[in-house]
Amino acid sequence: KAGVTQTPRYLIKTRGQQVTLSCSPISGHRSVSWYQQTPGQGLQFLFEYFSETQRNKGNFPGRFSGRQFSNSRSEMNVSTLELGDSALYLCASSFQRGDTEAFFGQGTRLTVV
Amino acid sequence: EDQVTQSPEALRLQEGESSSLNCSYTVSGLRGLFWYRQDPGKGPEFLFTLYSAGEEKEKERLKATLTKKESFLHITAPKPEDSATYLCAVPPPGNTPLVFGKGTRLSVIA
DSSP, X not given: OOOOEEEOSEEEEOTTOOEEEEEEOOTTOOEEEEEEEETTTEEEEEEEXXXXXXXXXXXXXXXXXXXXXXXXXXXXXXXXXXXXXXXXXXXXXXSSSSSSOOEEOOOEEEEEO | OOOEEEEOSEEEEETTOOEEEEEEEOOSSOOOEEEEEEOXXXXXXXXXXXXXXXXXXXXXXXXXXXOSSXXXXXXXXXXXXXXEEEEEEEOOXXXXXXXXXXXXXXXXXX
């Protein structure tokens, strides 16, 4: 059974650009959550999607957005990149919302220069 | 506010030197506690789920236990390959996202 797949693994972007990250959840999983991880802040929740609808959103500016497709694949977009957006972006999938185990992808390392 | 606190922040052990990592939480009505292992630059790898006080789970040299206010991850006779950051997480009430602790960075020296 394939795990959570995130693409690309690494990205280097310039300030002001925008970026789109992709996440394919485990087959059959319908809940996808996104996290930002930085050395000082740990794992910070960005948003959660379930059945193509955003169910929860973390405390991030509107430059961060996402969506989920009918096949449960999800994308997140960051517009007008800032240096502080440099981080490891992680996607987690779970079968249902709430208290089931979440399984993470390998992450996308975004560097903004 | 729901909180998850892990201690110590970093731990350095000699190979074979057993120890424990702590995860304390203030979430009301606990509906599960999850442990993850994360290697540098990679996504967290799921280890255990604990649901009720007194429950224990084991995997190789790791054993996780749960009380009403905290969880421990016991590492018995660790090896250098156990070096990683260990994260714990809890689901708050309702369908809200997991709350993660900041992790314990474990280094096992040969």
